[in-house]
Amino acid sequence: MLSVSNLDLHYGAAQALRSVSLEVPKDKVTCLLGRNGVGKTSLLRAIMRQAAVSRGTVTWDGQDVTKASSEDLARAGLAYVPQGREIFPLLSVRENLQTGLFVLPRRERRISDEIFELFPVLGDMLGRRGGDLSGGQQQQLAIARALVMKPRLLILDEPTEGIQPSIIKDIERVIRLLRSRGGMSILLVEQYFDFVRALADSYAVMDRGEIVMSGEMKSDDETAIMKHLTI
Numbered sequence: 001m002l003s004v005s006n007l008d009l010h011y012g013a014a015q016a017l018r019s020v021s022l023e024v025p026k027d028k029v030t031c032l033l034g035r036n037g038v039g040k041t042s043l044l045r046a047i048m049r050q051a052a053v054s055r056g057t058v059t060w061d062g063q064d065v066t067k068a069s070s071e072d073l074a075r076a077g078l079a080y081v082p083q084g085r086e087i088f089p090l091l092s093v094r095e096n097l098q099t100g101l102f103v104l105p106r107r108e109r110r111i112s113d114e115i116f117e118l119f120p121v122l123g124d125m126l127g128r129r130g131g132d133l134s135g136g137q138q139q140q141l142a143i144a145r146a147l148v149m150k151p152r153l154l155i156l157d158e159p160t161e162g163i164q165p166s167i168i169k170d171i172e173r174v175i176r177l178l179r180s181r182g183g184m185s186i187l188l189v190e191q192y193f194d195f196v197r198a199l200a201d202s203y204a205v206m207d208r209g210e211i212v213m214s215g216e217m218k219s220d221d222e223t224a225i226m227k228h229l230t231i
């Protein structure tokens with residue numbers, strides 16, 4: 001389980017996270033919701049040690065990882081798909097996928113067939129340059145590259161952003177499959193509530209740097225959640 005307690009994060013004088021606490025239970029899908037600019041990405045970057053916190057702790061399976069390196073976190077089973085995907089545009093699809101292999105023991109360093117069962121389109125495009133893929137295909141590649149690492153926690157930052165509906169459906173199908181298979185926790189950041197409604201086991205809503213609501217995903221809470229997502 002990932003456990004975040006009382007995180008504060010500042011950009012200069014501006015405070016982006018205010019005593020944020022969040023739990024991501026084992027083998028469940030937890031969704032972090034909130035409007036633009038409320039601090040969702042900052043929280044993910046703090047967890048992944050891409051941004052320095054001014055207070056608070058992050059533990060993973062009971063170990064304090066607040067000061068671990070990004071590489072240690074990857075080896076400990078955390079994989080992060082950032083917003084905007086950040087695939088390598090000049091590398092081929094195969095080479096992009098191979099960049100995820102470094103965290104695995106040497107004898108396990110191969111891309112499993114399962115990746116292409118989840119994302120058949122990537123199997124047809126192995127030699128294509130990442131930068132030549134459509135936005136939706138790049139998102140699939142970014143998720144696949146994270147899955148190559150065989151993570152125990154998959155962190156996805158707005159995977160539906162700017163993606164066409166048919167590929168959103170594909171990504172939803174993959175998350176549903178990973179969830180039903182077990183062995184992986186998922187932390188999904190979204191603004192698009194319709195996407196998470198049926199996928200999430202639990203949720204947290206952020207507003208202005210704080211968690212303002214959280215709990216199990218129940219239809220009773222939808223109206224209150226929506227209030228925080230609309231302007």
Ligand SMILES: Nc1ncnc2c1ncn2[C@@H]1O[C@H](COP(=O)(O)OP(=O)(O)OP(=O)(O)O)[C@@H](O)[C@H]1O
Pocket residue numbers: 011014016034035036037038039040041042043083
């Ligand atoms: N590197 C940075 N330097 C200064 N301010 C930043 C930086 N990154 C984010 N911010 C500010 O911190 C606040 C939280 O931003 P953050 O990106 O975490 O929000 P978000 O909820 O993920 O929004 P979005 O959905 O647009 O990504 C915003 O006011 C943003 O302008």
